[in-house]
Amino acid sequence: MHCLTVLNLVERDYGIIFVCLRSTYTQPMITKIIIAIFLVILGQRLVRTSHIYQIFPVWGLLEVALASYLVTGDGWGRRALSCIRRYSGSLRGITSTHQVLIDLPGVDRFMAQSHHSLTAEPFQYTLFIRVFGATDSLSLRTKFKSSSKDLYPPVERLFLNDAAATATIERACIPQQVASLVSFASDRAHLKRWELSGDVQVIEPPQPGTPGRAEANLLHLTRDFGACMAIPLLFGKDFLERDPQFLDDFWKFDNDLFTLLIIGVPSWLPFKKIREGREARSRALSAVQALMQRIDQYQRGDPVDFGADMSDLSNAALERNKIYARDGHTLAERAVSEFSFLWGQNANTHVVLFWLLVYIYSIPDLLGRIREEVAPYIHLSQTNPPEITSIDITVLSVNCQLLKSCIFETFRMANDPTSIRYVARPMTVNDGPFKHDLKPGTFVSAPFSLVSQDPSVFANPGEFVPDRFLEVDPDSGKHMARYGRLRPWGTGTAMCKGRTFAEKEIMSMGAAIVSLWDIEPATGPWRVPPMVPGAGVKSPVEDIRVAISRRAL
Numbered sequence: 417m418h419c420l421t422v423l424n425l426v427e428r429d430y431g432i433i434f435v436c437l438r439s440t441y442t443q444p445m446i447t448k449i450i451i452a453i454f455l456v457i458l459g460q461r462l463v464r465t466s467h468i469y470q471i472f473p474v475w476g477l478l479e480v481a482l483a484s485y486l487v488t489g490d491g492w493g494r495r496a497l498s499c500i501r502r503y504s505g506s507l508r509g510i511t512s513t514h515q516v517l518i519d520l521p522g523v524d525r526f527m528a529q530s531h532h533s534l535t536a537e538p539f540q541y542t543l544f545i546r547v548f549g550a551t552d553s554l555s556l557r558t559k560f561k562s563s564s565k566d567l568y569p570p571v572e573r574l575f576l577n578d579a580a581a582t583a584t585i586e587r588a589c590i591p592q593q594v595a596s597l598v599s600f601a602s603d604r605a606h607l608k609r610w611e612l613s614g615d616v617q618v619i620e621p622p623q624p625g626t627p628g629r630a631e632a633n634l635l636h637l638t639r640d641f642g643a644c645m646a647i648p649l650l651f652g653k654d655f656l657e658r659d660p661q662f663l664d665d666f667w668k669f670d671n672d673l674f675t676l677l678i679i680g681v682p683s684w685l686p687f688k689k690i691r692e693g694r695e696a697r698s699r700a701l702s703a704v705q706a707l708m709q710r711i712d713q714y715q716r717g718d719p720v721d722f723g724a725d726m727s728d729l730s731n732a733a734l735e736r737n738k739i740y741a742r743d744g745h746t747l748a749e750r751a752v753s754e755f756s757f758l759w760g761q762n763a764n765t766h767v768v769l770f771w772l773l774v775y776i777y778s779i780p781d782l783l784g785r786i787r788e789e790v791a792p793y794i795h796l797s798q799t800n801p802p803e804i805t806s807i808d809i810t811v812l813s814v815n816c817q818l819l820k821s822c823i824f825e826t827f828r829m830a831n832d833p834t835s836i837r838y839v840a841r842p843m844t845v846n847d848g849p850f851k852h853d854l855k856p857g858t859f860v861s862a863p864f865s866l867v868s869q870d871p872s873v874f875a876n877p878g879e880f881v882p883d884r885f886l887e888v889d890p891d892s893g894k895h896m897a898r899y900g901r902l903r904p905w906g907t908g909t910a911m912c913k914g915r916t917f918a919e920k921e922i923m924s925m926g927a928a929i930v931s932l933w934d935i936e937p938a939t940g941p942w943r944v945p946p947m948v949p950g951a952g953v954k955s956p957v958e959d960i961r962v963a964i965s966r967r968a969l
């Protein structure tokens with residue numbers, strides 16, 4: 417924009433200040449101070465009024481929680497909500513800037529509209545600023561706007577495409593890795609990363625003919641085990657090996673800080689949990705920034721820091737870095753974006769794996785049924801203890817419908833997905849007898865956990881029913897697991913881009929673990945711990961101490 421135009425705009429908008437400015441030319445110091453204040457105000461105004469991105473209101477998720485709570489309550493909750501909400505029908509938002517869609521007929525069709533009308537980008541940008549540690553600026557909004565739609569195709573090619581997702585999981589060498597879920601190493605220096613995190617204690621070392629027995633914290637063991645499989649597939653092996661602290665920081669940030677920041681708790685509050693979470697985030701971001709530097713060096717053909725091996729980086733990481741370089745993102749900005757992607761890849765998947773194992777091992781007879789179902793595709797050696805010689809990942813996904821139904825049921829019990837979109841153009845919502853006009857510049861949210869817990873959709877919603885999602889296919893007559901009204905991956909164009917990979921990963925790791933290991937509580941009978949809601953998949957109020965031994969055939 418030409419500077420005279422800017423000055424004209426400035427004079428129009430800030431006339432009085434401008435007059436003052438002109439009259440202070442004789443006092444240069446005061447003039448400089450006024451100019452500085454004025455430029456800050458102008459800068460803030462430009463950021464606010466640039467419609468590149470709006471920030472999702474800080475109370476938005478609390479409004480989703482409140483509307484969901486009131487609508488599921490008895491009569492008074494619904495009546496109270498009817499008095500305070502803005503629209504009628506299925507739109508339950510209280511404020512004019514945000515509508516919560518509950519029981520909207522055809523919600524998938526509505527949310528499937530093109531990103532020119534409904535877009536997830538402003539909410540993702542809000543997460544960058546509010547949760548992942550980026551600093552809001554007009555320049556960052558502009559860069560994020562030009563990069564974001566190009567950042568997903570590389571992810572889709574690696575994690576969404578069926579054949580590519582299978583090939584990616586094959587590279588993780590699950591048979592060998594699952595055999596070392598517990599290594600029984602007597603020397604701490606030889607314990608795996610996930611064993612350290614799971615506080616594995618060997619109770620009986622393995623002897624010839626007798627499997628060993630160890631105790632571990634199941635959530636910590638499983639989530640680090642999963643992350644140690646998944647992260648190298650994206651960022652190569654060197655990343656986690658170079659930074660042994662990274663996973664602890666990642667989970668600390670996820671558990672202690674993420675939920676607080678997303679609901680708007682200021683990160684500067686002087687509480688120990690927040691301070692430690694912030695420190696963990698800052699260390700994790702530094703590790704990712706150093707990685708981005710190495711990726712950049714590698715791509716430009718420059719010497720790579722520490723001579724790190726970058727040969728097994730995924731194409732997704734390489735292609736995304738090219739887009740960041742094209743659009744002039746600093747290394748710190750790339751780190752925030754990749755850290756948020758890494759969070760999406762890991763924060764939910766391995767916690768789902770934990771809950772799946774808890775249900776399979778704790779529900780009488782289910783372990784036997786799953787072992788029987790997966791046996792033809794998890795090939796075991798005849799040794800004692802047995803080893804997995806190969807896994808047929810493709811056929812496992814197609815033929816193991818009970819396991820798939822158990823995964824869906826785990827999602828239903830433990831996952832709280834919400835799709836949040838920005839209304840970029842005027843839109844009309846068809847809501848049965850109602851029609852609502854949505855203004856551009858507002859947000860809509862669709863919380864899907866309400867359906868998951870609705871007894872009229874899923875009978876006895878508090879109970880884990882392994883076969884719940886199995887339906888008889890009219891053509892083949894076989895049982896097939898179908899999602900029905902479950903939406904673990906959100907909906908519409910911004911639906912999860914890693915869902916094919918995540919489902920196959922949980923299936924193949926779950927099938928491999930149950931085939932090789934016996935797991936039971938370290939003391940007493942199984943007790944499924946209560947769940948703490950968070951951002952996505954819920955955590956247990958406390959970890960479960962379990963005894964693990966190799967399965968004897």
Ligand code: HEM
Pocket residue numbers: 536568571575760761762764765766768831833834835836904905906907908909910911912913914915917918952953
């Ligand atoms: C059990 C595991 C997972 C669950 C439950 C899950 C769930 C979700 C949900 C609910 C969304 C928001 C969708 C919406 O707004 O409608 C989402 C978005 C996303 N997820 Fe996942 N996810 C999982 C695993 C993964 C993995 C493994 C990856 C990557 C490898 C991934 C990458 C993404 C990306 C890139 C988005 C943003 C998509 C967009 O805005 O276009 N997710 N996920």
